Amino acid sequence: MTGASVDGVLFDIDDTLVDTRAAFAVAIGQVLRTYVPGADEATVARALAAWRADAGGHYRAYTRGETTYRAQRMTRANELHAAFGGPVLDDDAYDVWDEVFEAGFVGAWTAHPDAHDALRRVIGAGLVVGSLTNAATDYQTSKLVRAGLDQHLEVLVGVDTLGIGKPDPRVFVEACRRLGTDPARTAYVGDELDVDARAAAAAGLVGVWVDRPGPRRVPVTDADVAAARAAGVHVVTSLDELPEVLGLPG
Template identity: 70%
Template sequence: MRAVDGVLFDVDDTLVDTRGAFAVALADVARRYLPHVPEERHGEVLATWRADAGGHYRRYTRGEIGYLEQRHARANELHRVFGGVELDEEGYRAWDEVFEAGFARAWAAHPDAADVVERLFAAGLAVGALTNAAVAYQTGKLARAGLERVPVLVGVDTLGVGKPDPRVFVEACRLLGTEPGRTAYVGDELDVDARAAVAAGLVGVWVDRPGSRRHDIPEADVAAARAAGVHVVASLTEVPDLLGVPTRAS
């Protein structure tokens, strides 16, 4: 394990429990727009949203479509799967107000996040965030979650593209004040976070929380990632020890 001078975090489902916030938002949406879907199926609604079968969010992170366009497309995709009406622009704006109110209301840090962040700061490491959403939006999210000490350095609106493009990792390191080879990137996605970080010259750490994967990942892919240099942890609490950060007592 290489020594590091800084740590960059992904935000959604790494520091912030975005999956939980999506569950609240989509339950609100389902009660309003998909009332025929029983509450016991709201988990399916969440899984469909997170899977994003049409790849709309990743098209957004590649700079191919705008944020509102991808969200509108995903809303209509969800409605098609569960028998909802097609949303025109006006209908989507009303839908998004319901979604966003529930989403923001439920923003909260993962239980393992705050203590780990403080431990890294206490050890003298530079700490920041690199995200595939807009900087201002994610800054507000971290503040709401009690993680305002972590600056959002680079978002998809910084260079017009997001992860896995290596340029965003390099730019985040520049703003953090560390060299890529001495910077760890910690995220919950194997491909766009950990493997992309390694490809950009950083130390890639994949947070594989039990039961949190958006889709099935073949074990052969995990083995290949490990062979490529990706470190795998089941919780953020493992990150300081992985990086050789001393305990507070020492």
């Protein structure tokens, strides 16, 4: 026991530790400049919002094990083109599209400014840390390395570990098992209110929602936030607030 309210912390990666929203902006910008001549910044912004929202729920279908990563990504790429004027992508054309997208996306992976210090403070207080992510383990490990965060933590559970992802409670329990902590003494920190914080709390962990300033991926109402707080979820706007939430020394 550390004296803190928990013994371990599991972190989401995208838009919690790594500024994935900004990286998506670069990737979508490159895609539109390549496939939709004349697309202006306002168009890019609308396309970015549509990509992040994923109104068809294709990525979540992937995390439920209902489709492959390639299939969901290709479907989303074609939906994006249909909405913003790009050509239909067959298998070969999609391969080229994906190279354009990934070049921009990977090249823009950077840590949020508050990530390194938050991890150092949590580890310095004697807590164990790891990550639970809804992307593939190797891909996310590469992301942590490029963002310089691999020195602090490793990916314990990815969507490929059990073939499913958040919000399924089994992935939270498995991540705690690998971390070596009791779920009740483990915090999960993520940027999505539903699949991260609320799902963690439902699985018996301490849910922490990082509600960073800026456009949310999907709408969240005041009633949603109130219900989450009532369920025991902690709400912060920066990882700088995490030590206080966890009861760590100043």
